[in-house]
Amino acid sequence: MKKYLPKSSLILGIGSLLYFFLYPQDAHAMHIMEGMLPPKWCIFWFAVSAPFFIYGIIRMKKIVVSSQQNARIMLALCGAFVFVLSSLKMPSVTGSCSHPTGVGLGTVMFGPGVMSVLGVIVLLFQALLLAHGGLTTLGANCFSMTIVGPFVGFGVYKLCRAFKVNRSVSLFLCAVLADWSTYVTTSFQLAVVFPDPNTGVGGAIIKFLGIYAVTQIPLAIAEGLLTVIVYNLVISNNLWKETALS
Template identity: 30%
Template sequence: MTTTDVAMHMSDGIVNAPTSLIFGVISIVIVGYAAVRARADLDDRTAPMAGLVTAFVFAVQMINFPILPGASGHLLGGALVAILVGPWVGTLCITIVLVVQALLFADGGLTALGTNVFNMAIIGVFVGWGVARALRGLARRSRGRLLATAFVAAFVNTVVASLGFVLQYAIGGAAGATTGTVFALMVGFHALIGIGEGVITAATVGAVAAVRPDLVHLLRTAPRDAPATAVRGEGSSA
């Protein structure tokens, strides 16, 4: 049986040229702005972390995990990078991964690169960050709650990012399927992928926080009256 990768690396021809062009321009503008904003988050401590996170996401995206018989998915990484290095740097991390994959591994079409960046590096990262930031007070109370926050943020970012794909297909779909069918398949599959995404994200964030909580952007940018070291123990509270 052939296994199908249903994660969101859109190939060439799924949407028409005008739609690809529009989202390509939007992605260039937002990623360019992210590059400007990211300067404030990068220093001698965080820059190496950003490089490690980019390499980790690239490596893990090459590994598929089964979600249903004949279908598999892989990490998108939006919430993971947002929690560890922040949304602006995280957007750059995922963009770099997608560009390298498209150019060197033909994973995602070149004409679809803008749409893929929009879905995974922009929607995925900022939705993941929005959820994590909303739950930041909870995340700082204990290690278990930090893991739960990471899981929820990753799950939600995966499902919402898939809606970006649906939106693009609704605007200029060229593959012959109805928008309703694409919606059902994308949301259904990515709800399952989101579970795997949540587990990987929670495990990775938990591992970093256990050793160096000061390197977790979500904790480092929290209010001053809640010390980052609170996540080291289940019983600690802010």
């Protein structure tokens, strides 16, 4: 007879695992820090991100009022997962840093739209309480981490499942590519503001990606593995169904 972990033990285990990643470090500011982007680019990224945020609000409202068991608890878990993992900072490009994003878990469970809302909450808390990121750069950080990342990851996950790829492998690729696409986007966002004097925006993107790759590749792989572990724990203990809200 198959035995399941008590919910309290599961929550304690996940909490302990996540606390390990939140061990205090010197802050170097997450993503693009306050003052790094000119006002016109701050406004631009806010405008681009706004429609996705509105869609996420509508999508989240439907989830909250749905009859799906543990929907609110799982939303909170996904938000906490993003907060904790994106607080693990490693200095990378000047004025920025590398870290896991944590968006793969919520993307698979609720779809990419919801992550734009959870991401804004996380980024606001980190900017206001932890001095990570910034308020003027909130739109840019939201676009890279909680819009591009989740949509890329979701597309990868759905494609893998359509080709009958193992669930864990699909989830791993979702988390890894959501993470990598975030930093491709961040590199572009920095490159258009700080182009290379000789090679322009294209050369700057290559340089930024080259610097990020040193820290981001192993971080993304570690994030993918952790995401698979947490998701499988949730599913195996009947806290969520793979087909929920699909």
